[in-house]
Amino acid sequence: MIILLNVALVTVAIVVAVILLWPTVRHNRMWRATVTPLASIIGSGFLVIVPLLGNVVGTEAIWFMVVIVLLAYAIGGVIRFNIQYTEPALARPSVSASLQGINYLADFLLGLSYIISVSFYIRLLASFVMRGAGDQNELVARGITTAVLLFIGIMGFWKGLNRLEELEEYAVSIKLSIIVSLLVGLVFFNIKGWSSGAGITAVPPDSDWWHNIRVLAGTLLVVQGFETSRYLGSEYSTSLRIKSMRWAQIVSGLIYIVFVALATILLTDLPAKISDTGIIDIVRPVAAVLPAMLIVAAVMSQFSAAVADTVGGGGLLTESFKKKIILKQSYGLIIVLAIVLIWTANIFGLIAWASRAFALYYLLQTVEAFMVASHDLTGSKRLRMQISTLLLIAVLAFVVIFAVSAG
Numbered sequence: 001m002i003i004l005l006n007v008a009l010v011t012v013a014i015v016v017a018v019i020l021l022w023p024t025v026r027h028n029r030m031w032r033a034t035v036t037p038l039a040s041i042i043g044s045g046f047l048v049i050v051p052l053l054g055n056v057v058g059t060e061a062i063w064f065m066v067v068i069v070l071l072a073y074a075i076g077g078v079i080r081f082n083i084q085y086t087e088p089a090l091a092r093p094s095v096s097a098s099l100q101g102i103n104y105l106a107d108f109l110l111g112l113s114y115i116i117s118v119s120f121y122i123r124l125l126a127s128f129v130m131r132g133a134g135d136q137n138e139l140v141a142r143g144i145t146t147a148v149l150l151f152i153g154i155m156g157f158w159k160g161l162n163r164l165e166e167l168e169e170y171a172v173s174i175k176l177s178i179i180v181s182l183l184v185g186l187v188f189f190n191i192k193g194w195s196s197g198a199g200i201t202a203v204p205p206d207s208d209w210w211h212n213i214r215v216l217a218g219t220l221l222v223v224q225g226f227e228t229s230r231y232l233g234s235e236y237s238t239s240l241r242i243k244s245m246r247w248a249q250i251v252s253g254l255i256y257i258v259f260v261a262l263a264t265i266l267l268t269d270l271p272a273k274i275s276d277t278g279i280i281d282i283v284r285p286v287a288a289v290l291p292a293m294l295i296v297a298a299v300m301s302q303f304s305a306a307v308a309d310t311v312g313g314g315g316l317l318t319e320s321f322k323k324k325i326i327l328k329q330s331y332g333l334i335i336v337l338a339i340v341l342i343w344t345a346n347i348f349g350l351i352a353w354a355s356r357a358f359a360l361y362y363l364l365q366t367v368e369a370f371m372v373a374s375h376d377l378t379g380s381k382r383l384r385m386q387i388s389t390l391l392l393i394a395v396l397a398f399v400v401i402f403a404v405s406a407g
Helices: 002-020 029-041 044-091 097-133 138-159 161-195 209-223 226-231 238-269 278-282 290-320 327-344 347-376 379-402
Strands: none
Touching (some): 002 161, 002 290, 029 226, 029 238, 029 290, 044 097, 044 209, 044 226, 044 238, 044 278, 097 138, 097 290, 097 327, 097 347, 138 161, 161 238, 161 290, 209 238, 209 347, 209 379, 226 238, 226 290, 226 347, 278 290, 290 327, 327 347
């Protein structure tokens, strides 16, 4: 039975990968536009969300995951509003100086965050590779990180957006196929547990509720990445970017919620300290093949997320400099700066600042949406948008000021 389960999980992964990599799917324009935000959302967050929530709120994790996903979807709604309304407003000759200034500041913060994130994603990729090889040499890890970053930079500079999107598609397809296999394995593990009478053993939340709320405020950034659609305007229409971002959030949100729900049964064996590769040990009881598959998924996850943020950052730079630099050049610039960070800074320390900058970026985007809604909309539509953005401004201000990491 154990052997059959392992074979079945590998088979599921292969079948899903073949479907996602089928030319009809791979060349579909809607899918290509969805891949970038999807790759960024299901980045490092998928690897840490179960141990993070489990350590903070125990077996109540699923309800907090639902709240996080819904809040992220609401913020995504703000970004979609800005694609439809704020982009044209910023292009007007009569654009207000305050709106333009807020937009410049938001883009500056996001640009810095993207550079740090690209460095972090590939550095985490190196951690998983070395975990698989049984080595933890920091110099080797930085060397691997630099090599992968150079590969992304060369491909982006040489071939441009289309080639980077192809790399994303392959990585995301492999990652999603393994995620589906993992979820199937967890379904069988839950059925086995419940049928044997074991079920879910309640794991109480941490007693320090103020600290827990601050940590959970920080987990909002786990499902960050949907804003990359905002900076693909040179290749995709407004309607396609809005639609593809919405689908990326729905698909990724469902994956996060189902994963946390199915993994709740494993929380009784959760290690006390959160590790960047801890998910491998957590799923080990499910099936022997899963740890190796998760290492592959982690590598693909970090690679695709780094490419997604390179694509988003490249579009942002090109837009910010009024197309005085072309996309290919902006990709190269992001990678060069990321490599500099790898060799001169503590990336795992900087990521806390990047998370806060992401939250501040979302806050500024919400302020932009409030300003444009107040100016361009009328009637009940304006009122609804004003109320919803004011509520989100309050939530995001809390995240910016009080959020802390779980580490």
